[in-house]
Amino acid sequence: MGAPFDITYVLSYLPKLLSTLGMTLLIVGGSLLVGIVVGFLIALPRLYRIPVLNTLARVYVSFFRGTPILIQLFLFYYGLPEILKLAHLDISKAPVLMFVIITYGLHTGAFMSETIRASVTAVDRGQVEAAYAVGMTGYQAFTRIVLPQAMAIAVPVFSNLVIALLKDTSLAFTLGVMEMTGKAQTLGSLTQHFIEAYISLALIYLVVSLTLEKLLLLAERRLLQHEQTDGPERRSRFRLERKGSYRSMVASVDSGKGGADL
């Protein structure tokens, strides 16, 4: 199985893999954009309990959370052109990257909608009532009072989602997109130094996800400035008690990967 292990290859692969980091980040960024829009569209009917749309949204979320992303990738890659062909639209010539971003976007959208829904419900009901009491309309109360608070609650979950998405992009190579994992496999099979290629791949992923985590933690601190009693500062420290409203709120926002919940 391949040539003998040689540590120098790990270093020489790093710049080669970094050249495809852009593709990986493009997939992450594109799907996040699609995901946020889809997430909002899916979360709103469920929050306001709009009759038919509510059920549709539930099925959507359940499907995307209940099936593996790999299956979804194949399903959309092969299925979308056929379904659109029924509507006399030919997209079989569209770039693969588009299918990848659409699939990841729809997948992230399902998780995103759960995050949005959970954090909006976590905002105290009294806040909305207070907003109504001073004469705000429903829209005003949502955008000015509920959303800023919900966003602060959602950030920790959101950052988990982003990092999970980054790691999920390693599957895009199955459709032939040349992102980092695909590049590592090509490098490995060209030189027969598989282990070295995968070690440097793992290193890059590690550095990128740690950087993302740090950046999102900074954002969390900024957004939570108004939460002084039990902010992230104290939350990150080792504590055994389970007190503080903020903590219980974050704990109740459970939208980790997995789960179908129909």
Next chain:
Amino acid sequence: MKLDISFIGTAFIQLLSAIPTTLVITFVSVTAGFIIGLIVALLRIFKVPVLGQIASGYVTFIRGTPMLTHLLLIYFGLPVLLDALSEQFGWGFKSSSIPMIGFAFISFSITAGAYMSEVIRSGLLAVNRGQLEAAYSVGMTTPQALRRVVFPQALAVSLPNLSNSVIGMLHGSTLVFTVSVVDINAKAQIVASTNWKFFEAYLAAAVIFWGLTLIIERITAVIEKRINLYNRGGVA
């Protein structure tokens, strides 16, 4: 190429034969992962000098890299390591005698271990510190207090997260096709390419995964109800 609705049923029946493989991989990785996770979580909570730091490093590395790279690293790296060791000590052991699925078991257990350790750790931390102190005050030793007082409560707290981990591993097991183990996903690829009906085959696979996930959720809900019985409060 026309959409062949009836083929979805045919593919569905053919895919049923691959369900046990997927379930075995999930079960083994979750069970082994739980044991690894428990050890890692305890090492980190009790801040054991060197081992605690190693455990933290392990969790950071695994959680910072995709599951696919773990699988590929184990698949390509472990045989080289084992063969070198075997030659050194004359074990007369060849890595080629390890079945493909063995690599999946090892790699996914390592992955699950890191994620499980975080679930277990947060569960343990959610138990009130006073519970441990109360256990000490009635003369329990630390292992007794953990086993009889802390663990049952922690389990109840972390059950939803545990079920998410199980589902995550079920979905992650689709990666084994890269090391040519035939699970539901790989079987779908075979069925799809022999009949040239990709969409239908993957749709059947998606339905199976969806069903499995819903079943896991239902089972968890039942267990959660039972395990939280003591939490009802009141006298009766």
